[in-house]
Amino acid sequence: MPSQSHAKSGPAFxxxxxxxxxxxxxxxxVAALDLTPPQVGMLRMIGVEAGLSQQQLAGRLGMLPSKVVSFVDELESRGLVARxxxxxxxxxxxxxLTDKGEELMRQVWEVAAEHDADFCGPLDTAEREQLAGLLRRLAEHHDLTPGVHPGYRHLG
Amino acid sequence: MPSQSHAKSGPAFxxxxxxxxxxxxxxxxVAALDLTPPQVGMLRMIGVEAGLSQQQLAGRLGMLPSKVVSFVDELESRGLVARxxxxxxxxxxxxxLTDKGEELMRQVWEVAAEHDADFCGPLDTAEREQLAGLLRRLAEHHDLTPGVHPGYRHLG
DNA sequence: TATTGTTATACTCTATAACTATA
DNA sequence: TATAGTTATAGAGTATAACAATA
Known part of the structure; x- marks a missing residue:
């Protein structure tokens, strides 16, 4: 008999x-690009809505305004973001985003595509589309904002 | 044109x-049962491998032994676990697990089943099986331990 | 007076490493 | 001496609220 399997686990788990x-x-x-996922989320949001204020950014990402300060400090000192x-x-x-920031984000997209391809390794093209389709329906049902990692938001 | 969609997101994201x-x-x-997910993971592991030592438990869950102490302290004071x-x-x-602990875990399984059913709300039975099948293949490919939340382990 | 960005403080949480009792 | 469990301490990280500049 098999020792243990995923047979009993439901989709949610x-x-x-x-x-x-x-x-x-x-x-x-993304650590290879000297970035953390929250930093990627912040750079992405600034890229999508250029001219955003720090308060608006805090609202979008569910971060405390005081925390946005230190994040932007870091990204600005690295020449990726301009105030x-x-x-x-x-x-x-x-x-x-500065030109350097936009160039870095292009590298992030490449890395993300490689990540996606590797992660879905065992599935063929048709299966990946099937999976993506089912996941998109769940994501829409749960009102997940496209592109925004829900982990940045906190409850309340 | 649609404002934004999940169309471009790959399966991994x-x-x-x-x-x-x-x-x-x-x-x-599970908060309604006065439990946190790490506590559920610990109770589950003790249920599966009764007689486990705290060191072994720390190893299985990727927790620090010193942290296991405080967790077990709490669960023992609530009469769910016995040393x-x-x-x-x-x-x-x-x-x-005490009898009370086992009874509580039965409630956890009920809650988990409800959670799973609700989370997959928009999918019909056939689609859920299709999704579960694809996810199981990915889980096996990534060597995920059945039943163990990887968040309890840290890198290294 | 209200709001933006900032700074400071207090709080929690975590990890490291000392300690005891057994081996 | 080495290991299980425990406790204490130092460090990191987080949230709250006080602050200065502008509205």
């Missing part, structure tokens, strides 16, 4: 296990 | 999103 593993492997890959005072309201900073 | 969400929802459910000195080596404690 398998999803938890695989999701955690996928997140860990992605974290290892420019808003002309309309001089209290706020408008955040944008 | 969808897995990360859905896995995180599933873990959050499961945590909320009995080993006759062969009086340094070690043999951990077992």
């Amino acid at each position: 398998l999803l938890t296990q695989l999701g955690t593993r996928a997140a860990m492997l992605f974290a290892e890959r 420019t005072r808003s002309a309309r309201d001089r209290r706020v900073y408008e955040l944008t | 969808l897995l990360t999103q859905l896995g995180t969400r599933a873990a959050m929802l499961f945590a909320e459910r 009995t000195r080993s006759a062969r080596d009086r340094r070690v404690y043999e951990l077992t």
Whole structure:
């Protein structure tokens, strides 16, 4: 008899296990670019909505404004993000990606594609599409924001 | 044009999103039983391998031995787990579930089944089996231990 | 007075390593 | 001496709230 198998696990628990593993492997890959997953999420959001304020960014990512400060400090000191005072309201900073930041994000997308291909290793093309289709339906049902890792949000 | 969709996300990122969400929802459910997911993992492991020592438990779950102490302290004070000195080596404690602990775990399984059913809400029976099949193949490929949440292990 | 960004403080959580009792 | 369990301590990380500049 087989020692133990995944036979009894339902989809929800398998999803938890695989999701955690996928997140860990992605974290290892972007670590090669000197980035953490939260930093990737922040860079991505700034790329999508250029000119975002730090408060807006905190809201989008579910981070505390005080934490956004230290993150942006780090990314700015590395030349990936720029802070420019808003002309309309001089209290706020408008955040944008620098050229260097955009170039780095292009590398992140490459890394993400490799990660995705490797992670789905044992499945053929048709099976991957089948899987992606089922997962998309679940994601829409659970109102998951495309592209945003829910781990950045906290409950409440 | 649609505002944004999951169309471009590959399976690996969808897995990360859905896995995180599933873990959050499961945590909320077992909170009604006054348990956290790590506590559930510990109770489950003691149930599977009755008589386990705290060191062995730390190894299985990837937890620090010092942390196991406080967890077992809590579970023992709630009458869910019993510590009995080993006759062969009086340094070690043999951990077992009490009747109350086993009864609570039965409730956990019920809660887990409800969680699974609700989480897969939009999928019909055939689609759930299809999804579970694909996920099991990925789980086996990635050497995930059946029943053990990988989040309890740390890297290294 | 309210809000943006920032800083400081207090709090929790974790890991490391000392300690005891058995072997 | 080595190991199981425990306890204590130091470090990291997080949240809360006080602060300065602008509205």
